[in-house]
Amino acid sequence: MAEKLHIFIIAGEASGDILGANLMRAIRQTHPDVVFHGVGGRKMIVEGLDSLFPMQELSVMGVAEVLPRLLQILSRIRQTAHEIERVRPDAVITIDSPDFCFRVVKKLKSRVKYIPCIHYVAPSVWAWRPGRAEKIAKFLDHILTLLPFEPPYFTEHGLPATFVGHPVVERLENRGEGDRFRKLHKLKPDQPVLCMLPGSRMSELSRLLGKFSETADIVLRNRHNAVIVIPTLPHLKECIDKFFVGKGINPILVYDEEEKFDAFAASTIAIAASGTVSLELAMTDTPHIIAYKLSPISAWLAKHLIRTPYVNLINILLKRPVVPELLLDKCEPGPMSQELLRLMGNKEARAAQLMDFREALIKIGLGDPETPSQRAAKAVLSVIEQRGKKAP
Template sequence: MTKIAFIVGEPSGDRIGADLILHLRAALGDDLDVFGLGGEEMARQGLVSLFDIEELSIIGVSAIVARLPQLVRRVSQTAKAVIDAAPDALVVIDSPTFSHRIARRLRAARPDIPIVNYIPPTVWAWREERAAKMRAYVDQAICTFPFEPEVYARLDGPPATYVGHPILSEPHLKPLLNRSLAGKTASASPRLLILPGSRRSEIDRLLADFGKTYERLCRTMPGLGATIPTLARHRARIETGIADWPVKPKVVTGEDEKWAAFANADAALAASGTVSLELALAGVPMVLAYKLDPIGYRLRHLMTAWTAALPNFIVGHPLVPEHFHEVVRPELLARRLERLLTDTIERRAQLQGFQDIREKMAIDRPPGEAAAEIVLSVLKRG
């Protein structure tokens, strides 16, 4: 029996972990035993989680500080469970604030157990020194962005391999990837996507400014429609937040509705994050904005990257505009979006860049299949 421990701290990692288990089981069959931390998707693949990972789904330095005692207890509990179980390998997925503490404790107690990090820390964005430190307790990194292996090699990190981003396996995205971006023109009655974030704190910090931006656009572009795709648990919050908007966007939940909105959109105003990659691959020109929590804002000097936008990292130049804190100004955001909602040089430049992103991220097999092969090779090496 091959026993593999998993440490996953949030829903996005849960989906990736479930996909990895699915492909590992395809190779190992009933000779696979999984345990550790995971969510609902991994539970469907047979993992019984040590506790509800919703406890770890936090963002921002302020939130981490507020819940530090709880996190410390969970680190000790989880590390002890993994060490006592003596697995054949440990796979940690994202959430480095939590998962890497488990990895370091396991390496200290059982240096013979190999450790794989699927979605390693974003050392290309901040705290580059983490890459070299990881060599002591990570045997292999599995990356979801094509530029990451070179970054980890340059920073003397653990061996790293690009397998493709999980979004490339999203069935709703595939029809959009097949649509040519060459000559894609704006609609006569343009549609705007408004994406204020996937967490409550992000929505609270951005929704009002996004509303003022949309109000200004509606004055200069009569007939402009807008859609806000969001998670079901945030729908009431969004609807309360837009109650006093002069023109109400349509609020949708569910994957089918989200991707239908992406397919019909001419441009997007979005919180900087993974959604920017989804928009790029779907061919939706965008303007990005973000506001950190108060403590994170005070620590912003720790950010060493030249950009926070994933599309910009992938193509290597400032393709999509970014706006942070004091520069999140509705008048500025609206003027940028006007240039993307009509056929301009800015719109064409983004679409050309999105085509480059598609080519750089192209893969010839599902990411989970390639990741499973890497985990199995690490197991064979011991």
């Protein structure tokens, strides 16, 4: 009987938790006895992970957010590297969160060379700090990319790279039911619904929720019967509840993952923090804009280091401004409400966005016979095989 595989897997934020859970499930399809170790969130725990510590400790972004927790993060890096040495897994899979994950891998590789380290979600070297590709090629063994144009940035430096596609396209069969959401919340079929998505991190919420709320005020003055819905995560519930006390807005708050997609499908329009959520909205045919505001230090760095004309993934894939981007100084209620009201009242603009969404989604795997998670699992198992662990 073949020896069980042991895989150490690390995710540092909500999007990585989804990727990790899907990948764990895909690996288990061919290796049902696989044992997972590592750090992850609720979804990875459901798939059988006993997280070394709460994943939320790593969900920080930007220089100003990291500095106050630096000592704790450094302690978790040491703890994680030591645990990998103790477990001696067949492979280490790190998912996104490069500031944490790469430090873990470098510390590990300084002492243990033979454990293959695979990173899932390539750093955006095409957008900023292109020199990172050469640096990470020195300590990673393989990289899995979500976007089709990314592998050459790494293979030119000797790091094997595999395009696996974006996991958002795996929701093709379950993209949400708008009618179900409207019936549940007693909304009329033609009642406008504004979906607000101010981010999955507490730091994002502190910067964006106020701006989004003021934007909603303006929209409501122009669309008196509109309803506000906010899909969010359970650990942010208390913060959002407190924020809206006495504000005169009573949003529908959604915490369940499936109901979130129902809410997307029911929405007339959406405003979202930049990130993967834009692709999720595209999957549910929800017209939207993105907006984002950083701390002053992080904003200064972004202005001087980012090399791409767009930050939204749909715009990047199609090389044109399909989704309006209201970033930094433009992330204000006036410009944001203007864009939302324009899209709400312009059928041609909405239809054009939906057509462009489909074009972008095809580029990241929509319609392919294998899911991105299955392709990622194949790549991981291939790396393990090449290191001497044959599949059972």
